[in-house]
Amino acid sequence: MRADERAPAPTGVIHDIGYQRYTGPRLGRRSVFAALYVHGLRTAFGLGRTAKAKIFPWMIVAIVGGAAIGSSMVHGLIGEPLFTYAGFADVMSWLVFFFVAAVAPELVSRDLRAGVLPLYFSRPLPHTDYVLAKLAALATAVWLLLGAPQLFMFAVAVFTTDLAPRVVKEEVTDLLPGLAYAGVWAVLFATVGLLVASLTGRRAFAAGGIVAVFLMTTPIVGVLSVMPSSTVNELAGLAAPLTLVQGVGVWLWRDALVRGPEAATSVEIGQFGPVYGLVALVVIVACLGLLLARYRKVAAR
Amino acid sequence: MTIISTHALTKTYGGGVTALSDFTVEVPAGIVGLVGANGAGKSTFIKILLGLLAPTSGRVRVLGLDPTTDAPAVRARVGYMPEHDCLPADLTAAEFVTHLGRVSGLPRSVARERASEVLRHVGLYEERYRQIGGYSTGMKQRVKLAQALVHDPDLLLLDEPTNGLDPAGRDAMLALIHRIGTEFGLSVLVCSHLLGEIERICDTVVAIDGGRLLRAGRVDAMTSATDVLTVEVSEGTEELAARLAALRLPVTREGRQLLVPVADESTYDVILRAVADLDLPLHRLDQRRHRVVELFAQKETSRAS
Numbered sequence: 314m315r316a317d318e319r320a321p322a323p324t325g326v327i328h329d330i331g332y333q334r335y336t337g338p339r340l341g342r343r344s345v346f347a348a349l350y351v352h353g354l355r356t357a358f359g360l361g362r363t364a365k366a367k368i369f370p371w372m373i374v375a376i377v378g379g380a381a382i383g384s385s386m387v388h389g390l391i392g393e394p395l396f397t398y399a400g401f402a403d404v405m406s407w408l409v410f411f412f413v414a415a416v417a418p419e420l421v422s423r424d425l426r427a428g429v430l431p432l433y434f435s436r437p438l439p440h441t442d443y444v445l446a447k448l449a450a451l452a453t454a455v456w457l458l459l460g461a462p463q464l465f466m467f468a469v470a471v472f473t474t475d476l477a478p479r480v481v482k483e484e485v486t487d488l489l490p491g492l493a494y495a496g497v498w499a500v501l502f503a504t505v506g507l508l509v510a511s512l513t514g515r516r517a518f519a520a521g522g523i524v525a526v527f528l529m530t531t532p533i534v535g536v537l538s539v540m541p542s543s544t545v546n547e548l549a550g551l552a553a554p555l556t557l558v559q560g561v562g563v564w565l566w567r568d569a570l571v572r573g574p575e576a577a578t579s580v581e582i583g584q585f586g587p588v589y590g591l592v593a594l595v596v597i598v599a600c601l602g603l604l605l606a607r608y609r610k611v612a613a614r
Numbered sequence: 615m616t617i618i619s620t621h622a623l624t625k626t627y628g629g630g631v632t633a634l635s636d637f638t639v640e641v642p643a644g645i646v647g648l649v650g651a652n653g654a655g656k657s658t659f660i661k662i663l664l665g666l667l668a669p670t671s672g673r674v675r676v677l678g679l680d681p682t683t684d685a686p687a688v689r690a691r692v693g694y695m696p697e698h699d700c701l702p703a704d705l706t707a708a709e710f711v712t713h714l715g716r717v718s719g720l721p722r723s724v725a726r727e728r729a730s731e732v733l734r735h736v737g738l739y740e741e742r743y744r745q746i747g748g749y750s751t752g753m754k755q756r757v758k759l760a761q762a763l764v765h766d767p768d769l770l771l772l773d774e775p776t777n778g779l780d781p782a783g784r785d786a787m788l789a790l791i792h793r794i795g796t797e798f799g800l801s802v803l804v805c806s807h808l809l810g811e812i813e814r815i816c817d818t819v820v821a822i823d824g825g826r827l828l829r830a831g832r833v834d835a836m837t838s839a840t841d842v843l844t845v846e847v848s849e850g851t852e853e854l855a856a857r858l859a860a861l862r863l864p865v866t867r868e869g870r871q872l873l874v875p876v877a878d879e880s881t882y883d884v885i886l887r888a889v890a891d892l893d894l895p896l897h898r899l900d901q902r903r904h905r906v907v908e909l910f911a912q913k914e915t916s917r918a919s
């Protein structure tokens with residue numbers, strides 16, 4: 314018994330209230346989902362965790378933030394930003410890889426490793442909600458990583474000009490495709506990364522696997538894109554997640570994306586834009602299906 | 615009141631392994647022991663109760679609900695403590711139990727409040743703000759128990775709660791479970807392979823072997839008839855056996871030991887007096903611990919007769 318409990322009540326009677334039954338409200342599925350989602354999002358940035366867990370995500374945030382500040386400064390000096398809003402994701406692609414490779418294992422491999430899942434699945438939490446909450450948390454984290462710097466650049470661009478309606482309108486029409494493009498990045502990389510991470514409880518293996526899937530596929534694109542057939546060249550981008558996303562971006566937001574010096578780095582998709590869109594959708598749905606199947610099995614174990 | 619009832623419950627795994635076979639039992643409220651050797655089907659039974667596994671055939675009700683169709687409703691009212699390690703090393707007990715309270719549907723502030731409260735009830739005070747990775751096995755078992763209690767369930771399912779504990783830790787854990795069943799007023803199903811532990815704290819025992827129900831009944835009814843004293847003397851075993859037989863005690867010999875069924879309290883005194891009269895060096899006199907094996911052996915003999 315602790316000291317404060319031994320302190321006499323005003324009447325001078327010592328109370329040990331013992332175990333109390335809980336009769337208050339119990340929240341429904343949506344609130345539980347929200348709790349798990351917020352917990353996942355905090356975990357992604359190491360909040361509520363040890364200082365060690367904060368180092369890597371915030372290092373990446375610092376680099377991305379630094380790039381945004383740099384771009385805004387260049388914009389202020391020469392009147393043209395280093396990168397467009399939409400082009401920001403392409404420039405930061407490697408950082409996104411490393412961010413997903415570090416965060417996805419934090420979200421799912423840790424739970425597998427520690428054996429925590431039986432504690433989740435013996436509660437009124439469907440395994441689908443667990444998967445979707447983790448996925449939503451990771452996708453939001455990636456989207457914030459790419460979107461927040463764009464918003465910063467937007468704010469700087471708008472408030473350093475004289476707030477002329479024309480300028481604001483121009484910036485908004487540039488910004489929205491950028492944020493949407495970041496969303497495609499977030500969903501695709503979160504789904505693929507989470508699936509790879511869910512296969513192992515060893516965080517190092519999971520991180521290595523994710524980097525391998527994201528990077529080892531790019532040489533295939535390189536080989537296919539120098540083949541002597543223009544059809545093969547234009548479909549080559551489907552072979553790697555990075556070029557697949559870029560292909561979707563070029564198809565949907567060609568004007569915002571293919572502009573200035575980055576045009577050279579963008580993938581050549583020819584008339585196959587819809588194919589890129591379809592393949593990206595299929596990849597996302599397939600990975601999600603595999604994730605859910607994986608956790609159906611884990612839940613019953 | 616019946617908390618768990620099954621009828622002809624059968625579970626066959628994909629590989630043709632039968633984990634539960636024609637298992638029919640009615641479990642009353644209170645502290646219930648589920649006893650069986652490793653692989654007898656205890657864990658399969660618990661997973662079916664939680665709706666994590668679907669039975670191959672048969673009917674099951676937990677707190678009047680069907681876990682095969684209404685799993686979330688069952689799980690909301692049940693707390694589960696798994697057998698194996700299930701705690702993250704890098705969180706504090708307070709954070710972890712709070713988080714699981716929220717997953718069980720408690721509002722944020724309530725979850726935090728109840729987490730501290732149940733951690734205090736299981737005997738963790740200031741330690742609860744330390745990372746779980748630094749805890750002893752006994753403290754980890756307490757955290758596992760606390761997370762099962764945090765959402766105030768009506769029924770606790772505890773899978774081998776004394777696993778890995780030293781004798782003192784075992785006693786403390788058993789005392790705690792007994793308190794939860796009596797003072798807290800929750801029903802508890804304790805799985806164990808040690809009948810001795812179950813006997814000490816449970817009102818009812820369900821014995822399971824090879825997926826079949828062996829026996830189910832109240833502990834006092836089941837064990838009083840089978841209590842046996844073990845007597846061992848350094849010399850003169852024959853003499854003592856003869857003397858006890860003359861005193862109309864049904865003695866049987868097992869190696870160097872004599873086994874005497876306990877008729878009532880006076881059996882102890884009779885034996886002690888006989889040993890003293892013969893002036894024999896008494897090596898040991900104790901009540902034999904029942905093991906699941908013995909229950910099973912009795913079943914075999916009763917079947918044969």
